[in-house]
Amino acid sequence: MDNLLLLHGALGSAATLNPIKQALQDKYNVYTLDFSGHGGLAIPDEPYSMQLFSNDIKELLDKEGIEQAHIFGYSMGGYAALYFALQYPNRVSSIFTLATKFAWSPEAAEKESKMLNPEKIEQKVPAFAQTLTQRHSPQDWKQVMLKTAEMMHQLGAAPALTSENLPQLHIPVCVGVGDKDNMVTVEETLWAYRLLPNASMLVLPDTRHPLETVSVARITSEIEQFTGSKTLHALSTP
Structure with missing residues (x-):
């Protein structure tokens, strides 16, 4: 079976991907990881960064003896997957991103960072604060x-994925976005699609940003179709 690595989004954890993992574990060797912190x-002393998360991906692949894997990355996980593939293209069979924000600028x-105010979240969305407490325990969410x-803010000042480096990524990539995503636009997803040399694009109807609102049946079907077609193409290519 092909290897498939699932990468979580910002504030997430490997556990958030369990429904997708369980749905696909009979068809792939499925792996997940918790990014550092x-x-x-x-929680590392150094800042969170795409380089830190790229190192996490390489460490897992090396530890598990995985030479190459398909990668599904939700939100920040998709961004990290593409950054990793720019560094280690031979380790990645294909990448499927969902709800990944590409349009980073200081503005x-x-x-985005204004929404990440712990005190306000505790006051206004206590249930989410409790979820984060459990998700990141024993660390401080x-x-x-x-x-x-x-x-x-670091990405806003210096995006890791740019119009200069995305065209260098020749592996198959599918960029997916929900049509009701209030954090990631169809336009910025289209921007990435047009820059990637071997890309397809998927717009999921009636789909918002939070992963738990995405249809597991739909997204797993799309992952299977995308990775399966890429595998068949690789096998049939002389």
Whole structure:
């Protein structure tokens, strides 16, 4: 079976991908990971960054003896997957991103990071605060959130994926977005699609940004179709 690595989004953890993992585990060797400082892992002294998360991906592949894998990345996970593939293209069979934000600028970073205020979330969305407490225990979810906001500002000042480096990525990529996503636009997804040399694009109807609102049946079907066609193409290519 092909290897498939599932990557979680900002403030997420490997556990958030369990429904997708369970739906696909009979058809792939499915792997997940908690990025550094997520899911209860020790929060590093260094800032969160795409380089840090890329190192996490390589460490998992090396540890598991995986030479090459398909990668599904939700939101920030898709961004990290593409950044990793730019560094290690031979380790990636294909990438499927969903709800990945590509349009980073100082203004976008300011807008997104404003929503990452731990005190306001505790006051206004206590259920979400409790979810984050459980997700990142024994670590302090507030620190996870503040370091994520810091990373957003870093990406706003210097995006890791640009119009210069995306055209260098020749592996198959599918960029997916929900038509009701209030954080990621169809336009910025289209921007990435047009820059990637071997890309397809998927717009999911009636789909918002949060992963739990995405149809597991639909997204797993799309992953199977995309990775299956790429595998068949690779096998039939002399």
